[in-house]
Amino acid sequence: xxGASHFLKDGYQMTAKHQKRVxxxxxxxxxxxxxxxKTVVIKYxxxxxxxxxxxxGFATDIALCKYVGMNPVIVHGGxxxxxxxxxxxxxxxxxxxxxxxxxxxxxxxxxxxxxxxVNKEVVALINQHGVPAVGLGGDDGRLIMAEKRTVAGTxxxxxxxxxxxxxxxINTEVLESLGEDFIPVVASVGADEQGISYNINADEVASMxxxxxxxxxxxxxxxxxxxxxxxxxxxxxxSQCPLADVDRMIAAGSISKGMIPKLKAVSxxxxxxxxxxxIIDGRVPHAVLLEVFTRSGIGTKxxx
Numbered sequence: 001x002x003g004a005s006h007f008l009k010d011g012y013q014m015t016a017k018h019q020k021r022v023x024x025x026x027x028x029x030x031x032x033x034x035x036x037x038k039t040v041v042i043k044y045x046x047x048x049x050x051x052x053x054x055x056x057g058f059a060t061d062i063a064l065c066k067y068v069g070m071n072p073v074i075v076h077g078g079x080x081x082x083x084x085x086x087x088x089x090x091x092x093x094x095x096x097x098x099x100x101x102x103x104x105x106x107x108x109x110x111x112x113x114x115x116x117x118v119n120k121e122v123v124a125l126i127n128q129h130g131v132p133a134v135g136l137g138g139d140d141g142r143l144i145m146a147e148k149r150t151v152a153g154t155x156x157x158x159x160x161x162x163x164x165x166x167x168x169x170i171n172t173e174v175l176e177s178l179g180e181d182f183i184p185v186v187a188s189v190g191a192d193e194q195g196i197s198y199n200i201n202a203d204e205v206a207s208m209x210x211x212x213x214x215x216x217x218x219x220x221x222x223x224x225x226x227x228x229x230x231x232x233x234x235x236x237x238x239s240q241c242p243l244a245d246v247d248r249m250i251a252a253g254s255i256s257k258g259m260i261p262k263l264k265a266v267s268x269x270x271x272x273x274x275x276x277x278x279i280i281d282g283r284v285p286h287a288v289l290l291e292v293f294t295r296s297g298i299g300t301k302x303x304x
Contacts, residue, residue, distance in 0.1 A: 028293040035292065036069030038216035043206035044076045044122065048221045048282025055125055058221075061288035063129035066183055070292075073175065074126075074133075074185045075209060077202030078118040082110050097151050098261055099164050102199045107163040110199050111137065114187040122185050133183040139197055141174035144190030144205065146198040165190055165198025167205065170212035203265035211272030218269045219291060220262055221282030226300035227263075231256050240301045243270050270304040277302045 042062070048054050065072045079100070086093050086109065094101040102110065119135040126133035138144030146165030150158040167190060175184050186209065188202035203220060210218035227246070229236040231254065246263055249255050255263065266277040280287050280299030291297045 027295055031293045032068045035216060037071070039071045039073060039210075039213050040065070040292070041073045041075060041206050041210040041213065041215045041218045042288060043202055043218070043220045044074050044282075045078070045202055046221055046223045046282045048287070049076075049078075049080075049118075054282070054285060055121075057285045058282075058288065059122070059125035059129060061286055062126055062133075062183060063131045064289065065292065066131045071180060072183055073209060073213065073215070074122060074183065075188060075202055075206040076114075076118060076122060076185065077188050078114045081118055082106075082113050085109055085113055096159055096161060098258070099149075099151065099161055099201070100199060102162040102164050104163065107197055107199060111189055111197060114189055119185055119187045126183055126185070131183060132181060133185050134178055135185045135187070136174070137187045138189045138200065138205065139191035139195075141177075142171050142191070143174040143186070144200065144208075145169040145171070145192065146190035146200060147192055148198070163196065163198050165192070165200050167200060167208045170208055172212050175213070201261065201265075203262050204268070207265035207269040207272075207274075207277075210269045210274045215269075215274050217276045217278060218266075218274055219278045219280060219288065220265070221287060222262065222279055222299075223282065224259075224279075225281045226279050226298075227255075227259065227302075230254065238300050239297070240303075243267060243302055243304050246302060266302055270302065275303070 044058060048058055062072050062074065082100070083093055086106065091106065091109070100106070115137040119137070123133045123135040136143060145168050147168050149164045149166040150160060153159045178184060186205065188200050188205045189197055190200050191197050206218055206220065225237050227238045229238055243266070246266070250260060250263065262279065269277050278291055278299055278301050280291050284290065284298060287298060291299060
């Protein structure tokens, strides 16, 4: 037997390698107990979707969460994929305050990409691990009811974004009817009472679903390590903070513009009763497992 070791009762030996494995499993045990039977909403996107290795790692994480008794619900966008197809078709790509201007043709393409491509890829990856996943668009079964959204222009007017929506209601019966054996994978589109489809920000969908499902936590996978106290200082990453601190940082202008919509989604979730929100780096392999099942976690944890 090689490597450092120590004797257990009756003379059995445990190597340092085995001891480390045991410590990892023991560290995960209290979190498995705490979150068993709880709903966790995970917004999947950004860099976590860019490589086959990260995609596979994410699917493995979700399957493991399900196997230990959690109820994960996945929400995804797919902005880069939509833009890539629009470029191929020579369609104009335009954003206003981070929101994609979505005319009827863009909405049709967005649904094809989000519901027909990205959603089915995520479902297939999770299914390969023996856990049944079901793909849904927000307009399936009136899951996500939406209304037209506009933004204020600099002259005080309203800018028409086309078929960009905001959520007005979540019909949780659609997800509950699936039963606890299935993992829902929800594409970030919705529809209004007339059946008109809307493109909806995936962070907003994740936060509102978390509230409607009374989730224990909501996790946002991003392209950064977490929330920084100083955007210019990579060593200022905040591991944990109350929502009030985030509000003060936004008011002080110390939060990057790209992070503000995500933090608004965090605020909606926590204000609606979700216990915690987490902003984690989707570029890290198995980021979800590291956040949920380790003592230190990764990224930034925000509580009300």
